[in-house]
Amino acid sequence: MAGLFGTLSMTARALDAQRAGLTVTGQNIANLNTEGYSRRALLLAESLIGGVEVAGIRARRDLLLEARVRQEIPAEAREAALADSLSVVEAALGRPGESIDARLSAFFDSFSELASDPASTVARDGVLQQGRLLAGSFNDMAGRLESARREADVQVRTGVSEINTLAGRVARLNVAIGGAVGGDAEALRDERELALEQLAGLADVSVLHREDGTVDVSIAGGRALVIGASSYEVEVTSTPPAGMAAISIGGVDITTALARGRVAGALDARDTRIPAYQARLDELAYEVARSVNTVHQTGFDLNGAAGQAFFTPLGGVAGAAAALQLDPAIGADPSLVAASGTGAPGDNQVARALADLRGTRTVGGTATFSEGWGQLVYRVGSDSQVAQAEQRSRHEVVAQVARLRDQVSGVSLDEESANMLKFQRAYEANARFFTTVNSVLDTLMSIGGVA
Amino acid sequence: MRVTFNNLNDGIAALNVAASALDRAQDQLATGRRLRAASDDPTAAQRAVDSRAEIATLDAYTRTADSAEARLTAIDTVLTDVIERITEAKATAAGARGDTAPPEAREALAGRIDGIRDAILGAINTSVGGTHLFSGGQALSAAYAFTAGAWVYQGDSNAVGVATAGSRTVTVSLDGQEIIQGADAADLFSELDALAASVRAGDQAGIQAGIESLDRAFDRTVRAQSSVGVDLNGLEQDQQQVAALRLASQKRLSKDEDADLAKAASDLARADTAYRAALGAISTAGRVSLMDYLR
Numbered sequence: 001m002a003g004l005f006g007t008l009s010m011t012a013r014a015l016d017a018q019r020a021g022l023t024v025t026g027q028n029i030a031n032l033n034t035e036g037y038s039r040r041a042l043l044l045a046e047s048l049i050g051g052v053e054v055a056g057i058r059a060r061r062d063l064l065l066e067a068r069v070r071q072e073i074p075a076e077a078r079e080a081a082l083a084d085s086l087s088v089v090e091a092a093l094g095r096p097g098e099s100i101d102a103r104l105s106a107f108f109d110s111f112s113e114l115a116s117d118p119a120s121t122v123a124r125d126g127v128l129q130q131g132r133l134l135a136g137s138f139n140d141m142a143g144r145l146e147s148a149r150r151e152a153d154v155q156v157r158t159g160v161s162e163i164n165t166l167a168g169r170v171a172r173l174n175v176a177i178g179g180a181v182g183g184d185a186e187a188l189r190d191e192r193e194l195a196l197e198q199l200a201g202l203a204d205v206s207v208l209h210r211e212d213g214t215v216d217v218s219i220a221g222g223r224a225l226v227i228g229a230s231s232y233e234v235e236v237t238s239t240p241p242a243g244m245a246a247i248s249i250g251g252v253d254i255t256t257a258l259a260r261g262r263v264a265g266a267l268d269a270r271d272t273r274i275p276a277y278q279a280r281l282d283e284l285a286y287e288v289a290r291s292v293n294t295v296h297q298t299g300f301d302l303n304g305a306a307g308q309a310f311f312t313p314l315g316g317v318a319g320a321a322a323a324l325q326l327d328p329a330i331g332a333d334p335s336l337v338a339a340s341g342t343g344a345p346g347d348n349q350v351a352r353a354l355a356d357l358r359g360t361r362t363v364g365g366t367a368t369f370s371e372g373w374g375q376l377v378y379r380v381g382s383d384s385q386v387a388q389a390e391q392r393s394r395h396e397v398v399a400q401v402a403r404l405r406d407q408v409s410g411v412s413l414d415e416e417s418a419n420m421l422k423f424q425r426a427y428e429a430n431a432r433f434f435t436t437v438n439s440v441l442d443t444l445m446s447i448g449g450v451a
Numbered sequence: 452m453r454v455t456f457n458n459l460n461d462g463i464a465a466l467n468v469a470a471s472a473l474d475r476a477q478d479q480l481a482t483g484r485r486l487r488a489a490s491d492d493p494t495a496a497q498r499a500v501d502s503r504a505e506i507a508t509l510d511a512y513t514r515t516a517d518s519a520e521a522r523l524t525a526i527d528t529v530l531t532d533v534i535e536r537i538t539e540a541k542a543t544a545a546g547a548r549g550d551t552a553p554p555e556a557r558e559a560l561a562g563r564i565d566g567i568r569d570a571i572l573g574a575i576n577t578s579v580g581g582t583h584l585f586s587g588g589q590a591l592s593a594a595y596a597f598t599a600g601a602w603v604y605q606g607d608s609n610a611v612g613v614a615t616a617g618s619r620t621v622t623v624s625l626d627g628q629e630i631i632q633g634a635d636a637a638d639l640f641s642e643l644d645a646l647a648a649s650v651r652a653g654d655q656a657g658i659q660a661g662i663e664s665l666d667r668a669f670d671r672t673v674r675a676q677s678s679v680g681v682d683l684n685g686l687e688q689d690q691q692q693v694a695a696l697r698l699a700s701q702k703r704l705s706k707d708e709d710a711d712l713a714k715a716a717s718d719l720a721r722a723d724t725a726y727r728a729a730l731g732a733i734s735t736a737g738r739v740s741l742m743d744y745l746r
Contacts, residue, residue, distance in 0.1 A: 382493035
């Protein structure tokens with residue numbers, strides 16, 4: 001059994017241990033709002049030489065739940081990126097009655113005005129003006145869709161550069177964690193976990209924990225991104241004809257292998273959704289030009305000459321919306337509008353036939369022009385709606401798993417308050433004990449001092 | 452279950468949901484529009500495009516019908532005028548019958564017939580906004596002109612029609628020759644010229660032939676006028692139908708696009724309550740802490 005001096009030093013160690021407890025509590029409270037912080041717990045053990053000793057400070061983590069969070073994040077991130085891109089497209093389409101549908105109606109209206117007064121220069125000017133506006137609105141819409149596609153491409157590029165930054169950070173943290181001792185590594189682990197989570201938001205990554213505390217990260221179904229201390233660059237190459245980014249790692253193209261994550265969502269918008277909308281818009285523009293030209297060329301202009309092309313004839317469906325324009329010759333001379341079916345200047349058969357085109361099912365043989373536009377609006381709207389709903393439900397899953405993880409790793413203020421009280425009281429009791437032992441020693445020392 | 456400090460974030464997420472519902476309800480009530488973007492209701496957005504196209508088509512019919520009505524009214528007025536002139540010419544010619552009239556009187560009657568001829572010519576050459584009403588497809592040319600010593604029809608036989616409803620076409624530019632000449636060997640103007648000559652010469656047979664040709668012209672004009680009347684009546688009926696169809700389309704469009712104000716108002720009240728509840732929940736949860744009880 002230790003003597004009084006031994007008891008004193010045991011109590012001093014106990015005071016140290018309780019103070020360490022307060023420090024850990026303080027650390028936890030200080031990091032209440034730190035993203036990625038895992039709650040620390042003080043491990044106390046009974047000392048072999050009596051009293052208590054600090055066995056260590058551990059961060060509370062659940063590797064399984066952390067892995068689950070990383071698994072769920074990419075799906076949400078993909079839908080979020082897709083929904084963002086689609087909402088840009090949606091805004092570009094404009095509201096019903098304020099977009100191409102309105103221009104189409106005004107265009108065909110102008111032909112029925114012309115049919116009422118085929119010789120009128122004012123009505124002819126009206127037709128040309130509306131033709132110009134219609135072509136212009138197709139051009140604008142094509143431009144807006146193209147720029148939405150470019151925006152998605154920019155997202156892909158910034159996403160890839162973020163992946164590289166994060167992969168580099170994970171590799172550096174691997175080195176630091178491998179070389180660190182004791183509690184120092186926990187802060188590094190928190191930082192690495194945060195980086196891995198951000199990485200999961202960008203692309204579908206899988207993480208392998210090694211015994212030495214480092215992690216290996218692979219991307220796109222097994223291509224190495226980080227192995228121990230090294231990270232491998234994901235590369236972006238602009239490919240012709242549109243200069244869109246192709247993604248590769250170690251010389252292997254992984255553009256189509258990325259299934260989830262923000263980059264995959266932007267890729268989906270860029271390579272699948274928006275091109276499909278562009279194709280529909282092009283088809284619509286092509287059909288407008290083709291049908292109007294076909295009917296217009298059966299007629300005769302104000303001078304009795306055979307009708308020319310109304311819109312400049314288009315080479316093909318691809319790019320039709322961007323290329324649609326009023327034929328320059330007709331644009332310069334309203335008398336060239338072919339309203340007459342007989343050659344007589346007052347005849348209006350062709351103007352009427354052109355006005356009737358609005359009700360003809362020409363787009364794909366099944367839809368009128370405005371129905372064709374309505375279908376595009378529906379397609380974009382429902383894609384966007386699905387992406388938003390999908391994102392909401394995915395978000396719910398992520399939030400639930402994250403809540404489970406936080407139940408293990410998160411900081412509870414009530415718990416920390418209780419711990420604070422616990423360590424404070426223990427410290428006070430130990431200090432009291434120290435005082436008592438000290439006064440016992442005093443008593444001992446005073447024996448026989450002054451007889 | 453351990454409730455951690457991060458759970459406050461859940462409260463903030465709930466607050467965001469409540470706030471966006473409030474914003475939506477407010478927006479609906481303020482703008483009166485149900486759809487903010489196509490994704491709010493893609494089917495309704497598509498239907499709205501279709502309904503608007505339908506309404507635009509019906510509006511085009513209405514505009515065409517309005518301008519057709521103006522033209523038909525003008526044609527009707529002209530034909531009434533022509534009928535009156537023909538009647539006047541007949542009366543004048545009848546006054547020249549018999550051998551009793553002195554040459555000066557006959558000359559005066561013939562002069563009157565010449566004047567009537569010019570009046571009918573003026574009427575049949577009427578143009579509205581530069582478009583001649585009785586020249587068929589040749590809208591830029593006057594119907595009749597006296598060229599190289601003869602009356603010539605400068606129009607053609609293509610009566611021009613416009614569509615004023617799905618299937619109805621009304622004629623807005625008539626074939627003038629059909630009225631002025633019809634199946635006769637000579638046109639009304641030549642007949643009037645011949646009549647005036649007969650009156651001057653006291654040629655009774657000529658006057659009789661002239662009066663008979665005036666009768667035929669009278670019949671042709673009345674026929675033309677009654678067909679204009681039929682078109683005008685039809686226009687009116689069609690317009691009622693078009694208006695009914697437009698109302699139906701407008702209703703459908705309104706159902707798809709416009710906010711139900713009563714519902715929007717109650718949504719707003721509900722969203723407001725939900726928002727306040729979420730705010731209250733956060734502040735209550737955030738206020739209570741063991742810290743407050745440890746002294």
